[in-house]
Amino acid sequence: MSLSSFNLYHQFSCPQTPFDERVFDAISVSFGVAVVECxxxxxxxxxxxxxxGIIELVESWLGDAADPETVWDQAFGRTDWAMESSEADTGDVATQLAxxxxSRGQPGQWHxxxxxxxxxxxxGWLLPQCTEIDLQSDGNTVFIVLKVENSGTENIGFERTEFSWTSSGAQRLSYAKVNTPIFLMAQSAIEGQLTIDDQFGSITGYPEVTGNMVQNVQKALDILAKYAPQYLQWVERVIRGIVVCQCKETRTRSSTxxxxxxxxxxSVTDDPITIAEMMVHEASxxxxxxxxxLGAVDDGSDTCLYYSPAVSKERPLSRIxxxxxxxxxxxxxxxxxRLNGLVDSGECLRMENRMQGDIGLLGAPLHANPALTPLGNALYQPLAQRAEGLDGGG
Known part of the structure; x- marks a missing residue:
């Protein structure tokens, strides 16, 4: 692969660079298919x-043309993780994948x-808690029998509509939407599947999703749609679900x-611009x-640790x-x-100035650092040019 081809990957740096959906789709699909085959x-x-029936279902899917939306999902990420970590249960991961x-319309029968x-x-539906699942689907109608602990079985049905599914028996997840739904979930929706690492000790609880939470996320998306539409696309392209948590006092928290x-x-907050910030952060x-x-962002030759204001710790170059x-x-x-007219009593300018100081600290060890690979520079240089007015050093 030539060095010039890495210009294709500048689009992963920030939404101000031209974005070719075909590049994003090709990476996600090829990786998703390879992971499942492995x-x-x-x-x-x-x-x-x-x-x-799961092996037959998956093999049937592999024989068809995979689409990007199918593979951009937790199930595919956990399939990859299951081959690297002893913490992931193979049977559970296979069930999530199936x-x-x-849910994407692949016909089949499995247990x-x-x-x-x-x-x-x-x-966008949450099934009741279960220990076994039996599913039959022709691609448009899905019938599920769940074995529910201490209470026998429960039947769930789904009917495919033009753009989604309708259901009898499943819980519809609340969502905010401008173009693409972003579902809000309580921690119970990921329990036993994803582990939350409270590294800052700031999380005080995991509330149920409320209408007010959904409204605040909607307001955040509406702000992006009106005042920063490039960042609305940046967020909507990659975020499908938000697990909500509660933090101490005025602190906020987000992670990926x-x-x-x-x-x-x-974390829960009533401030839409803060929600927009967290979504942009995690989308990035x-x-x-x-x-x-596709490869490493640095070649390992720079073994120094550098201060990161993000975590108030010394961190290696890749984390910087x-x-x-x-x-x-x-x-x-x-x-x-701010430049597009959001009236917020100077909050955008205050946060812009604060971020300018932080990226000044973070950017110093990155500028002209020969340890950055072409992929690393593809992420760094377009941002350095726009956020700091630098040539990126590459």
């Missing part, structure tokens, strides 16, 4: 021991036993799971993690880059909304 090859016996394929009671998602494309954790991480599927990538996009989001 999963079947390595874990076939384990999958067969806990299920029937349910994702069924699976879970390692523990858990709630699973079917597109590298093994869960499309899903982020975000999603782009970063996807591009890293991921923080810079998020913070510089936040700066550009605030600058764009």
């Amino acid at each position: 999963f079947l090859q390595r874990r076939r016996d384990l999958i067969a021991a806990r299920s029937r 349910l994702r394929l069924s 699976s036993i879970l390692s523990r009671p858990m709630r699973l998602r079917f597109e 799971w590298s093994e869960a494309p499309g899903i982020i954790l975000m 991480h999603q782009y970063f993690h996807l591009l890293r599927k 880059l991921i923080a810079y990538h998020a913070f510089a996009n936040i700066l550009l989001m605030y600058r764009t909304t």
Whole structure:
């Protein structure tokens, strides 16, 4: 691959660069297909021991043309993670993968036993907690029988509409939307599937989703749509679900799971511009993690640690880059909304100035650093030019 071809990957830096959906789709689809093929090859016996029909369903899907929306999902991220981590249960991961394929219209019949009671998602619907699942689908009508702990079985039905599904028996997840729905979920929707690392000790609880939470996320999306439409696209392209948490006093918190494309954790707040900031922050991480599927962002030759204001710690170069990538996009989001007329009593300018100081610290070790690979520079240079007025040093 020539050095010039890495200009294709500048689009992962910030939304101000031209974006070719074909590049994004090609990376996500090729990686998703490769992960599933490897999963079947390595874990076939384990999958067969806990299920029937799933292997046939997945093989049938592999024989069709994969679409980007199907693979941009937690199920595919966890399939990859299951081959690297002993924490992931192969049978559970296979079940999530099968349910994702069924929710995208893949016909088939399968049965699976879970390692523990858990709630699973079917597109924008949450199934009751179960220990076993039996599913039949012709691609348009889905019939599910769940074995529910201590209470026998429960029947769930889905009918495909032009753009979504209708259901009898499943819980519809609330969502905010301008163009693409972003679903809000309680922690119970990911329990047993994703682990929340409260590294700052700031999380005080995991509330149920309320109408007020949905309204505030909607207001945040509406702000982006009106005052920073490039960042609305940046967010909507990669965020599909928000797991809500509660933080101490006025603190806010957001994070991304590298093994869960499309899903982020975000704390509750009534301030829409802060919600917009957190969504831009975590969307940036999603782009970063996807591009890293193609290779490293630094070559390991710079072994120094550098101070990161993001975590108030010394961090290696790759972690400095991921923080810079998020913070510089936040700066550009605030600058764009301010210049486009958002009236907010100076909050955008205050946050822009604060971010300018942070990215100055983060950017210093990145500028002209020969340890950055072409992929690393593809993430750094377009942002350095726009956020700091630098040539990026590459």
